[in-house]
Amino acid sequence: MTVSRTICLGFLTLITVGTLLLMLPLATAGEGWNNPIVALFTATSAVCVTGLIVVDTGSYFSPVGQGIVLLLIQLGGLGYMTATTLLLLLLGRRLALRDRLAMKQTLDTAEMANIRTLVISIISMTLVFELTGAFLLLPVFRQDYGSGQGLWLALFHSVSAFNNAGFSLFEDSLVGYARSPLLNAVVAALIIIGGIGYQVIMEGFTWLRHRVRGSQERTVFSLHFKIVTSTSLALLLIGAIALFLTEYDNPATLAGKSFGIKALLASFQSVVTRTAGFNSVDIGGMEKSSLFIVIALMFVGASPGSTGGGIKTTTLRILLNCTRTALQGKEEVTCYQRQIPGFRILKAVGVVVASGFTVITITTLLSLTDPETTFISTLFEAVSAFATVGLSTGITADLSVLGQIVLITTMYTGRVGILLLMAALLGDPSPSAIHYPEEDLLIG
């Protein structure tokens, strides 16, 4: 079986098992078996670490059900992070295969051992960050809910944040803690760290170790590291400034608050927008201009090798550099004094085109299944589901069953990736050795 099929089926299996578990009577706070659509929606949202919800996680599900949701988040996040990091490392080793989509080779024993080490390293790193996060969040929640419930809340939100899942046990997400500097800082840090991916974290860690030890050794950062960190930072800043400006006077969100709190809220929303899906301001009350900015940021999403979704920061950066190259009339696309391989540019184009078409199709379908919803809310919901962000203007639970099924499909497609899904469905292409003569044509 090809890697693409393995990944697609793996997620399907996890969602199916999760749905069955969440249907059990002991999973819900109420009596009897759970509504299958609610169970399917929640399981998909958890496994795909999206965070869109049709019921309030904290009150609808029993502690057992909440535990199942958390487990699904953890497995979904770890599975995705491991799979994409593996792909990233295989790149570094320059295997003979140009396109990882069609990866079929049997990995030899040495590589299997490496992979085992890698998986153990990813799991350890995840646990370290999640437990540290929970430990830091504990005082915030213990104050309001006591030790037992406080511990569960701290653990749940730490895991949810690190996996960029966006699930919260509070009905209003984190709006109630909008003014807590500690919670804001810890959650934002977990989201950012979880969203930049294993590879970048490890390179950053190596650099930090060199600095701490006072080593003279220069850390050689990979192109991946440079692109991910600089693009993520730029997007965070642009998002924060844009949202600060557009929401400045909005009484539903920032108006009447002090400059510092405004900056904090705008920055936090910029961080979570890119894929995490928590919110500390009321999304439904935001200006249309802000919602549109958020939609654009959600579409870009996180970085490869992380738990986040979207077209990814690297894709955006490569396409921007293509644009610059086209403007300069050059032919080589470069970034940080490295040339980007041509087939990688094609992949970037493919990701954006396929993602664009998917979002357009999903939005059109949702406009048909739920015509009374405003268009911006529909577009917002479609992009949020596709980029596994999980923010919502509040319409998810009110959508028709058909609309919810469209969203379930969207979350799954967005998670495994539209190109990977197509590769899995279409099977491996037969290689062709025919070369055609070049012919030019006019563009744009």
Added chain:
Amino acid sequence: MTVSRTICLGFLTLITVGTLLLMLPLATAGEGWNNPIVALFTATSAVCVTGLIVVDTGSYFSPVGQGIVLLLIQLGGLGYMTATTLLLLLLGRRLALRDRLAMKQTLDTAEMANIRTLVISIISMTLVFELTGAFLLLPVFRQDYGSGQGLWLALFHSVSAFNNAGFSLFEDSLVGYARSPLLNAVVAALIIIGGIGYQVIMEGFTWLRHRVRGSQERTVFSLHFKIVTSTSLALLLIGAIALFLTEYDNPATLAGKSFGIKALLASFQSVVTRTAGFNSVDIGGMEKSSLFIVIALMFVGASPGSTGGGIKTTTLRILLNCTRTALQGKEEVTCYQRQIPGFRILKAVGVVVASGFTVITITTLLSLTDPETTFISTLFEAVSAFATVGLSTGITADLSVLGQIVLITTMYTGRVGILLLMAALLGDPSPSAIHYPEEDLLIG
């Protein structure tokens, strides 16, 4: 002066002269000097063959004013068609310059003579089609308005249609003639012919002549011809079917009409959507799903070398083929057994990225200047202006002055092309001979 600056300044000059002329007291039906914003908006819309209007062309402007508008449409359309066709033919001759944006060479005498022939050929072809169109439309309008006014209406709408300008002398565009098969057929034919561009028309004409003469000679179609015709046809069909389905039950548009009329209206709307800007159904009454489909079609727009706007059919096709190539794990992007040059792919990426950013920025700005407008109407207006389409849900005249100025800038940017505009503003890049080593990274 570089070609990019010449084109940008040429359009600016035409708009300025047009604005001054339309401000003259004799240009309007009312008394005194015209409102400068109305004059600027109308002149820009006419020169850019967009067709967005803030006043009703037929009643607000005097016959002299209407004549000025028609002249601006003709000059704007011819100017753009000539400039882009020239670029297309230069491609065919494979001049040493890879990027036409930075074209600086002095053309030699032989080439100047060729260009003169080309320009004369384009003008003759335009006049032939426009006069034929006017002749065919004459009976429709003479019936309702008599010979004198009928002739003016026929000429105005023929020129407007061939140039994909979308200006109409009727307050409701062509809704009043929605059931006239002759008008629908003639206008749709003019729009399609005007929208596929000179090069394709000439190749089609050569083919037709061979067929008529019974010549055994096989016509060798260019890659440009094949891509433009097949992509345009596919888009027309997809648009017609999609709009037929989404509007089927809508009482404001298709509901209650016979199957044939429904098909006619949907097909006509699909034709005009791509850049022409007439409408025979009420755009403001369309379903949200339809509006979104129309937005997507508008964004794609017409073909290079025509009077139409948008990212162009060739750009879409190349990016789709890039996606297919990425899925197949290949490296050569091909189309009709021809390889697409790498720098042309970069250009296509540049066009889409720059256009996407422009539309997002414009939509955000319009959401800020006119927050009470619904989001889909704002997005619709932004894309319509950018792709020089001219369809509207009816909000143009009600926008704030600031919003109208944003639209004026958008029409201009969309017409000269965002990449060309940036090239004109930034000046020519200094060529660089530095080659960097390749490094791979993960995408999507």
